[in-house]
Amino acid sequence: MSTFFALLAILVTLLIYFLKYQQSYWRRRGVPHDEPSFPMGSLKEWRHTKSFSDIFAPIYEKFKGTGPFCGIYFLVQPAVFVLDLELIKKILIKDFHNFQERGVFHNEIEDPLTGNLFQLDGPKWNVLRKKLSPTFTSGKMKFMFSTVVDVANEFIKVMAEKSKAAPANVLEITDLQARYTADVIGSCAFGIECNSLRNPNADFVVMGRKALVERRHSKLVDSFMESFPRLARKLNLCSLPKEVHDFYLGIVRETVEYREKNQVKRNDFMNMLLEMKKKEGEEDGLTVEEIAAQAFIFLLAGFETSSTTMGFALYELARNQDIQDRLRKEIVEVLAQHNNECTYEAINEMKYLEQVFSETLRKYPVLPVVERVSKADYDTGDPRYLIERNTHIIILTYGIHHDPEYYPDPEKFDPERFTEEEIRKRPSCAWLPFGDGPRNCIGLRFGKMQALIGIALLLKNFKFSFAAQTPYKLAYNKNNVLLSAEHGIHLKVEEVAEN
Ligand code: HEM
Numbered sequence: 001m002s003t004f005f006a007l008l009a010i011l012v013t014l015l016i017y018f019l020k021y022q023q024s025y026w027r028r029r030g031v032p033h034d035e036p037s038f039p040m041g042s043l044k045e046w047r048h049t050k051s052f053s054d055i056f057a058p059i060y061e062k063f064k065g066t067g068p069f070c071g072i073y074f075l076v077q078p079a080v081f082v083l084d085l086e087l088i089k090k091i092l093i094k095d096f097h098n099f100q101e102r103g104v105f106h107n108e109i110e111d112p113l114t115g116n117l118f119q120l121d122g123p124k125w126n127v128l129r130k131k132l133s134p135t136f137t138s139g140k141m142k143f144m145f146s147t148v149v150d151v152a153n154e155f156i157k158v159m160a161e162k163s164k165a166a167p168a169n170v171l172e173i174t175d176l177q178a179r180y181t182a183d184v185i186g187s188c189a190f191g192i193e194c195n196s197l198r199n200p201n202a203d204f205v206v207m208g209r210k211a212l213v214e215r216r217h218s219k220l221v222d223s224f225m226e227s228f229p230r231l232a233r234k235l236n237l238c239s240l241p242k243e244v245h246d247f248y249l250g251i252v253r254e255t256v257e258y259r260e261k262n263q264v265k266r267n268d269f270m271n272m273l274l275e276m277k278k279k280e281g282e283e284d285g286l287t288v289e290e291i292a293a294q295a296f297i298f299l300l301a302g303f304e305t306s307s308t309t310m311g312f313a314l315y316e317l318a319r320n321q322d323i324q325d326r327l328r329k330e331i332v333e334v335l336a337q338h339n340n341e342c343t344y345e346a347i348n349e350m351k352y353l354e355q356v357f358s359e360t361l362r363k364y365p366v367l368p369v370v371e372r373v374s375k376a377d378y379d380t381g382d383p384r385y386l387i388e389r390n391t392h393i394i395i396l397t398y399g400i401h402h403d404p405e406y407y408p409d410p411e412k413f414d415p416e417r418f419t420e421e422e423i424r425k426r427p428s429c430a431w432l433p434f435g436d437g438p439r440n441c442i443g444l445r446f447g448k449m450q451a452l453i454g455i456a457l458l459l460k461n462f463k464f465s466f467a468a469q470t471p472y473k474l475a476y477n478k479n480n481v482l483l484s485a486e487h488g489i490h491l492k493v494e495e496v497a498e499n
Contacts, residue, residue: 025078026071030384033071034059034081041073043223051476053368053398053483056081060399068380069387072394075227079392080374087380088395088429091372092437100125100439103373103392105229111238112289113245116297117442121373125439127284132294132442135272141445143267145344148184148450151197152342152457155180158197159462163493170467172488173314175200177307177454182208182299184450189298191255191270203247208299211244213479248299252292269298298443304482305366306447310454311489312364313356315474316413318464318491323415327352328459328496335460347452355415357452361433363413366483368398370435397432398483406430460496467492 019039026033034042042055056072059081063070068084082088091099101121108115108124117128134140159176163169179196182205186194196202215222216238225232225239238245255270256277265271273294278285286294317324330352338346347353371394378387387393402410406426407417416422423431434441441447458464467490475486 019076022076022078023073026073029071031069031071032063032066034063034073036073036076039075040223041075041077043074049478051478051483052481053396054476054478056369056394056396057399057402060396060403064399064403067382068385074392075223077227077392079394080387081394081396085400085427085429088400088432089436091393091395092370092429092435092439095378096437096439098375098378099372099393101373101375102371102439103229104371105225105232105237105239107233107236107238108289108293110236111240111245113240113248113293113296114238115290116293118297118301128290128294129438129442131276131286135269136442136445138445140272141449142344144188144446145449145453147187147267148453149342149457151180151183151187152450152453154183154197155454156457156461159458159493160495163462163495166493168467169492169494170469170490171493172490173464173493174308174311174485174488177310178304179205180454181303181307181310181450185299185302187268188446189269189295189302190251191259191266191268192251204251205303207244207247208303210241211248211296211300212304212482214241214244215239216241248296249289249292252295253288256288256291270295301441302443302447302450304484306451306454308366308482308484309357309360309364309447310451310458311485312366312474313360313451313455314458314464314491315470315485315489316360316363317356317459318466318470319472320413321465323356323413324459324464327356328463331456331460335456342453342457347449347456350452350456352415353452353456355418357448357455358418358431359413359415362401362407362417362431363410364483365397365401365433367433367435367481368396368483369481370395370397370432372439395432400430400432463494463496465492465494 023036023038023041036042042059059070059072060083063081064083066083068087069080069082072079072081082091102118103121104119106114106119106121108120117125117132120128155176159171162176163171176197179200182196183194186192186196186204192204194202194204196205217225221237222239225237256274258264259270259274273286273291276286277291278287317327330350334346334349335342371392374387374389374391374393376389380387400406404410429436434444469490474489477484477486
């Protein structure tokens, strides 16, 4: 027995020695790095006391200027933390062939919904991206525009009812915004009327939230899966809770069957996905599971990103009443020129609205980090800074967007930063809320469309201002990789007189 314990002690010591050795990678390479804690690396405080961006923003500030990147650790796994816009441009655009992979967990066989465009890598990603790209052209957005406006009009009605009924007209707005975008995506991606605006407990949204924050396994196993995605796949681990998986796969199966049986055609993503479905004897069509995985990621990547962006925009507009008044004036004037109808052309003419949207995503990039993996060793010009193959790469959008070198007085909300002239003055890759290059956000146009329609109609109808409980500086949620306000956003909402 004592031999067994002695052996065990030796094994554990060896394992710890090996893991600690892994965590000395950047020291051995002579690259400035964030001192890792054992065994969590740079992620020690994540989900306990700090959000993702609260952990990484100080690293960006501390190491910027020391070289093209610094080193960090995900658990014991070394990762490159890029600090230089030129290197970012090479990774995302010029040398994309070497940085095509995002390197996040996916297991298409056991956990089919993870076989989606965001999580897949390699040739499968390539083929799928080519197939799905035509789904997101401006022409296709125009098709879906009226569906989005219908949901937005319902949103305005619900907002009016809720604000009248609320004490002192104070509402928590992020929840309502999320229901708006969930209804839009439910309708456009799944082809269902989930009506969460009227029914906040609609399963569709509840499950969507679960998919964002809950995991099949414990936090430690989850961190392991994120740090070693390939190994996790080989071990056949799954990430999504089973009920989430069964729920979405079920909805899509039903929708596909219904539409095929009744020959239903609609102007939505589901219709386009169905046109790509595998026909008998065909090699390269999508299976029902693959269709479900894409609809699922359109929901996950699309609903909370757009709704939190709208929430942050309203928060800043409430804090900066002069900007709110100027924006409302533009919206009212442009709509008047379009018979008071919210059309595709009208929204495109609202230039100040676009500036407000861009500045919101500058200050609050809801997905604060862009990730890639290096396929082969990559020479950055300095041998010390060689990026070895299979190294995980992190680009902290949040850090760049708050860097006074590119955005003086970064905490100030100033849409003037996004006039055409000001944009031209900045280096490329200084604004990355949708990533960049061939693997950028495929839903950019759609996300922007639903947010712009939502903000335009809200401002036309309501005035937003701070309530007693609105904080002057927002704290971020620690559990969510997405940037979101920790205690929601409470604003006073009053209807504006007929304009
Ligand atoms: C304000 C709204 C949105 C923001 C800020 C946002 C942001 C992002 C970012 C930063 C990425 C990673 C890009 C990169 O790695 O270079 C991404 C990827 C992606 N987004 Fe969005 N997104 C938004 C809305 C949407 C919507 C509405 C959809 C779908 C309908 C969507 C679907 C996707 C997909 C599928 C990917 C993965 C693309 C790929 O890997 O090929 N997003 N998004």
